[in-house]
Amino acid sequence: MAEVTTREKEEESSCKHNPLSPQSARDLVASVDVFLFDCDGVIWKGDKLIEGVPQALQSLRSMGKKLVFVTNNSTKSRRQYAKKFLALGIDVSEDEIFSSSFAAAMFLKLNNFPHGKKVYVVGEEGILEELEFAGFIGLGGPEDGKRNIVLKSGFQFEYDKSVGAVIVGLDKYINYYKLQYATLCIRENPGCLFIATNRDATGNLTESQEWPGAGCIVAAVCGSTQKEPILVGKPSTFMMKFLVERFQIDTSKMCMVGDRLDTDILFGKNSGCKTLLVLSGCTSLPALQDPSNNIYPDYYTSNVSDVVELSKL
Numbered sequence: 516m517a518e519v520t521t522r523e524k525e526e527e528s529s530c531k532h533n534p535l536s537p538q539s540a541r542d543l544v545a546s547v548d549v550f551l552f553d554c555d556g557v558i559w560k561g562d563k564l565i566e567g568v569p570q571a572l573q574s575l576r577s578m579g580k581k582l583v584f585v586t587n588n589s590t591k592s593r594r595q596y597a598k599k600f601l602a603l604g605i606d607v608s609e610d611e612i613f614s615s616s617f618a619a620a621m622f623l624k625l626n627n628f629p630h631g632k633k634v635y636v637v638g639e640e641g642i643l644e645e646l647e648f649a650g651f652i653g654l655g656g657p658e659d660g661k662r663n664i665v666l667k668s669g670f671q672f673e674y675d676k677s678v679g680a681v682i683v684g685l686d687k688y689i690n691y692y693k694l695q696y697a698t699l700c701i702r703e704n705p706g707c708l709f710i711a712t713n714r715d716a717t718g719n720l721t722e723s724q725e726w727p728g729a730g731c732i733v734a735a736v737c738g739s740t741q742k743e744p745i746l747v748g749k750p751s752t753f754m755m756k757f758l759v760e761r762f763q764i765d766t767s768k769m770c771m772v773g774d775r776l777d778t779d780i781l782f783g784k785n786s787g788c789k790t791l792l793v794l795s796g797c798t799s800l801p802a803l804q805d806p807s808n809n810i811y812p813d814y815y816t817s818n819v820s821d822v823v824e825l826s827k828l
């Protein structure tokens with residue numbers, strides 16, 4: 516009896532976890548018009564490209580596939596990402612990039628955020644630049660990373676009462692000053708929005724290690740305000756609106772390729788896309804197969820180049 520149960524469990528688990536095969540790679544390439552790629556852990560780790568990526572992207576383009584890059588890393592704007600791609604020898608235009616920094620600015624725009632109000636940024640240059648492109652006034656960012664707090668008696672922390680939204684993203688310069696600024700705006704300014712670009716636990720911010728992601732910075736602000744943010748990055752499907760508008764293609768003809776289950780794969784599944792997990796970033800095969808995981812990609816494989824290599828076999 517115990518043996519049957521084990522076999523049943525194995526069978527159940529094996530249909531949930533499908534390695535990309537030559538046949539499924541061919542089917543995937545044939546049925547997909549737009550490939551959506553996550554960036555950290557899929558295209559690159561920090562400033563280092565993952566092996567075989569430029570060739571694979573080139574092959575997919577030559578087959579007529581549209582390529583889109585959907586990243587939760589908010590430290591750069593779309594313009595800055597296009598520069599990064601170029602520096603790495605990959606030709607990608609700004610309008611093929613959908614970053615959570617862009618999503619945050621677009622959220623304000625779509626919700627008619629008043630241009631007279633300001634936006635406080637716990638994050639980096641990418642968010643400030645997207646706000647500027649969208650015509651909003653951003654405060655904070657890297658500049659405030661230099662500020663210290665001395666908790667002297669009688670000290671009154673000054674903050675701008677016209678801040679109507681706080682955007683929190685990945686911030687290498689996070690400090691107590693910014694936490695207090697964000698907390699006061701969210702708690703004291705009537706109607707102030709609390710927006711999170713993303714809540715990734717970790718990211719491949721260098722090729723050699725994973726680093727704390729925006730999730731821990733968002734969690735700090737949740738802790739002090741006792742509020743939950745509006746999430747605009749993956750797995751929220753907010754960015755999908757812009758993708759569908761741009762390509763006018765049904766999401767069933769899209770495939771989301773990512774390295775995180777709770778952001779990339781969930782985003783793909785929530786949007787009705789096909790999903791492919793690559794093991795080149797944050798998720799290991801044991802983590803995918805762990806009984807505690809309940810997010811199953813359609814397929815998994817080692818890295819992006821397998822899509823093209825396997826489909827040729």
Ligand SMILES: O=C(O)COP(=O)(O)O
Pocket residue numbers: 553554555556585586587588685713715717718719728729
């Ligand atoms: O670095 C992050 O936090 C996430 O970035 P990614 O969505 O490109 O993986």
Ligand SMILES: [Mg+2]
Pocket residue numbers: 553554555556557773774775796
């Ligand atoms: Mg990633």
